[in-house]
Amino acid sequence: MTQTLKMSVAAFALMASGAWAAQDSIIIGMQLEPPNLDPTGGAAAAIDEVTYANLFEGLTRFASDGAVVPGLAQSWSVSEDGLTWTFDLRPGVIFHDGTAMDSADVVFSLNRARAEDSTNAQKALFAGIADVSAPDASTVVITLDAPNGNFAFNMAWGDAVIVAPESVATNATQPVGTGPFRFVEWAKGDSVTLERFDAYWGAAPALTRATFKFISDPNAAFAAMMAGDVNAFPVFPAPETLANFDADPRFSVIVGSTEGETILAMNNANLTDVRVRKAISHAIDRQAIIDGAMFGYGTPIGTHFAPHNPDYVDLTGGSAHDPDMARALLAEAGATDLRLSMALPPPSYARRGGEIIASQLRAVGIATDITNMEWAQWLEQVFRGKDFDLTIVSHTEPADINIYARPDYYFQYDNAGFQALIETLGITADPDTRTTLLQDAQKMIAADYVNGYLFQLAKTGVADSRIEGLWQNAPTQANDLTGVSWRAGP
Template sequence: MLMKQLILATSLAALGLLCASAQAQARKDGLVLAMTLEPPGLDPTAGAASAIAEIVQYNIFETLSKIGPDGKVTPLLAESWEVSPDLKTYTFKLRRGIKFQNGEPFDAAAVKFSFERAADEKSVNKDKRLFAAIDFIATPDPHTVVIGLKTIEPDFLFLIGQATAIIVEPKSAQSNAIRPVGTGPYKLENWAKGSAVTLTRWDGHRAASQLKIRRVSFRFISDPAAQVAALLSGDVDAFPRVAAARSLGQFSSDKRFQVIKAGSRAKTILAINNKKKPLDDVRVRRAIAAALDRKSIIEAAADGFGVPIGSHYVPGALGYVDTTGLNPFDPNKARALLKEAGVVTPLELSLKLPPTPYARQGGEVVAAQLAKVGIVAKIENIEWAQWLSSVYTNKQYDLSLISHVEPFDLNNYAKPGYYWGYENPAFARLLERINNTPREGERAKLLGEAQRVLAQDAVNAYLYQPVWLTVAKRQLKGLWTDMPVFVNDVSALSWE
């Protein structure tokens, strides 16, 4: 009897060790990473949602250059490059032996196709302006691409490392939104709509043998309470840009987790439709800006994790100047400006809010503050696809609370037909001077001037620069500690 008990105990212990070993092995090459929003598709050249790049950039798709967490640019599909003395011509030497996930070769022709497609008149690429500024693309051999720009673009190498500059395979390009084909280390395994996107390691990638994560699921959780619960239960391994500020102490004191406070180039703004009356009057836009207390909004929308801004620019960026004093919080001034503009209050405006927690929470405070100066902001909570359609594409809105996460996006203020409808030829000329000024010091001064113009024109009500929070299991290594762009580079991740 004793011998049977010993054998049983030994067997159970061995089984336990096997289970523990299997779990450890599964943990070593599997990952569940959560996101707030589900993307509308998986082609970043066909949609403006940053959630697309969070899944596909550097995972499924690759670019000529790669942006690191410190904002520095390194070679990716290009192994090297040279820039002409006039800063207008870039010669890229491409990596050899690379294939797309459908077996087609990556070469200079694919680069030329990708960039010309992005510049085409039918293109819906949100950075179309960048590609339209290309004067010529030459392919002297399959491994060399020469790109000539019409004007100087000081940040060109950074910009072509963004998701809108992915290199696509010509035969599969049209179906990338649902069946993405890239040169990246991961390929699409499954997309369970409303739940998760799962990627698996692509063994045809040049660095496949070095990848520590074999399979990753991007799970979509929009509710802040559910985000916290998923982390605490262990259902989620990492949640970049999580809405867990109110639970930060709980995670910081729990040895199971690591908390990363990451800097950003994002700008959270109250977008204003400059084409709608009476919002086409600068005095009304200035009144809206004067009605808003940035500090209260930061507390409500970001739980205090934000820095006030007065223009579409953030501290730390080249040439930043503090313009918050140009439109300070002043309800009395707001009322006076509305009266001066001939606005009869109450003025009713729509306030369309996307599903992100910062927008829903901050929108309530914005509406309450506007009400105190006679502006009735009617809140409409809409889903992300609706926001992209009604606000971004069709401009069917008055106000909207949104974060613009791209680091170099002042060009949007000179983009014809952009969703906030700002048209200022003087600003467009200033931006052209900025883009054609190679010396950093001179460019910084012009950037300061551009920030003042936007603040004075009160194109939008500029609120704050977010500080993004990432909560993850302590054993997960390789997470970005700063976020110049929104990506989740799975190839850099590993379990300790």
């Protein structure tokens, strides 16, 4: 080797080492593009995946282990009767547009979220609030209609973030929050770019720039990771290729759990006979769906509750795969020539799972007409319009069994007994009693066969092996970049 070549190689190595040490930007892959960027005005999980803890913050927040920790409120206290919550706000917080965040913004945000004309997708989180007041700029007092030991948990949801009246009207496309990153650009159909907000009240993140790149096709996602066009794909859409990444030292495969109960949702206003819903549930072979649609990643569930939760009850036996029972139930219900519509949103678990379920239903005499939808159409027709018979979706919100107490929710389950149970749960603080109530709730919806319960969505991610701090589990739908950094060196 010539001396000149040796010097060139050494110089290149030094440059490469410096580049590794100085890496401070990241490109995150996401399968779905959010319909907007306002977490207080949309139901799509992709909104929080971009904005939670990055752009927007609430009074409290979820940590990576699911614990509720301080957010914009540095502390809080609860009155003896459980009705009055007093939040002490952090000093020196400003929005990305330079305006100060104080108690007036909190009052505005919570009153807006609970207003009669609110478009908040989780309006029920705020239903128990009787009054919100601001005795001074750094204090917020929230009065509840009834005690709610879960209130700090409710305030940690992405739907409960604090927004400003000056910028709220344009948050869908030009979001302005208080988080450690500020919005730079949304290239529709391609990506959203954020950059570090230097006036952030808390510890500065290691990253100075983050781009969320939207790649809907699993094959394209694989190619982008392999080519280095994307640095990390926290929820990778092609689990069948994970073995390739696992064998490649350039990558880390990150497998964890999520709050995503993946269900075959049934429109209970159309499928009113519990025998038909029960037949559909027994026609389903969960493991075949997990193997065929998720390549073995996923935990079977028999109710709408995460298996990693200590209050979970395994009820899978009550809807075990039993085609003969399904046929008998359909005959008993006089539904032997049943034909149902199945609306499938974009995720691969839905598209792949839908084809498998359609085949399983066909085997017991139920025909399905499948319609593949983009998220905007699914949200409009299925979630809001309730125009469907069957659909497949993962409910990634944490501990959300209370949605079954909302008769106007998209699957339209209306059970006064369940509603009373959830109301009692809301005012119960004793841990043992709460466990009993939560387990009764799980059993009730399983016995009513409200939906076909499929599996708990696994969090299967891929990242450049030099990246540290990505969440392994998903206690909420988020790509929290506040603790993410690049390890120096190759």
